[in-house]
Amino acid sequence: MPTPSSPLLPDERLTAGAARLATRYAGHFSPEIVLGLLADSSTRLAEQARTRTHLFVLAERLTAERLDALAHTQGLASGPTRVLVVCSENAGRSPMAAALLAPRAGERVTVSSAGRHPPRRRGGTAHRPGTHRGRLDPRRCVPQAADRAPIAGVRGIRDAIDAHITELLTQLAP
Numbered sequence: 001m002p003t004p005s006s007p008l009l010p011d012e013r014l015t016a017g018a019a020r021l022a023t024r025y026a027g028h029f030s031p032e033i034v035l036g037l038l039a040d041s042s043t044r045l046a047e048q049a050r051t052r053t054h055l056f057v058l059a060e061r062l063t064a065e066r067l068d069a070l071a072h073t074q075g076l077a078s079g080p081t082r083v084l085v086v087c088s089e090n091a092g093r094s095p096m097a098a099a100l101l102a103p104r105a106g107e108r109v110t111v112s113s114a115g116r117h118p119p120r121r122r123g124g125t126a127h128r129p130g131t132h133r134g135r136l137d138p139r140r141c142v143p144q145a146a147d148r149a150p151i152a153g154v155r156g157i158r159d160a161i162d163a164h165i166t167e168l169l170t171q172l173a174p
Contacts, residue, residue, distance in 0.1 A: 065112070094115065
C-alpha cells in the first residue's frame with residue numbers, strides 16, 4: 001500500500017480507505033487493483049464535484065460498488081444479481097426504471113441507476129425522480145417537455161419502461 005504522499009492517493013483519508021478496501025477484498029483483488037480503482041474513482045468524482053466535503057467517502061463507496069460488481073461478474077461473489085439502469089443523463093428514465101424494478105424484483109437484485117452524460121448541475125432537463133404521497137409519480141421522472149404533454153404521454157413512457165422491466169424479470173434467475 002502506498003504512503004500518504006503517494007501521487008496516486010494525494011490524501012491520507014484515501015490511503016486509509018484503500019487499506020480498508022484492500023482488507024475487505026483480500027483474496028479476491030490485489031491491493032494494486034483496489035488502489036487503481038480508488039484513484040480512478042476519486043479522480044472521476046473530483047472532476048465533476050462542486051464541493052469536496054464528502055469526496056473521500058464517496059470515492060471509497062464508489063470503489064466498493066465497482067469491486068462488488070467486478071467480483072460478481074467474475075463469479076467471485078454470490079448474492080443478488082446486480083442491475084445497472086443507464087440513460088443519457090440519469091435524470092428521468094433510469095431513476096424511474098430503478099424505482100419500478102426494485103420493489104418488483106425484491107431481494108434477488110440490487111438496482112442502481114446512472115447516466116452516460118450526467119449534467120454538472122441538478123435542475124437540467126428532467127424533474128427529480130421520486131415519489132408523491134408514497135407512490136411513484138411519473139410526472140416527476142420524465143423530461144420537462146412532458147409537462148406540456150398530456151398525461152397519457154407520460155404514462156406511455158412509464159408503461160414502456162415497465163414493459164422492459166417485466167421482460168428483464170423473466171430473464172433473471174428466480
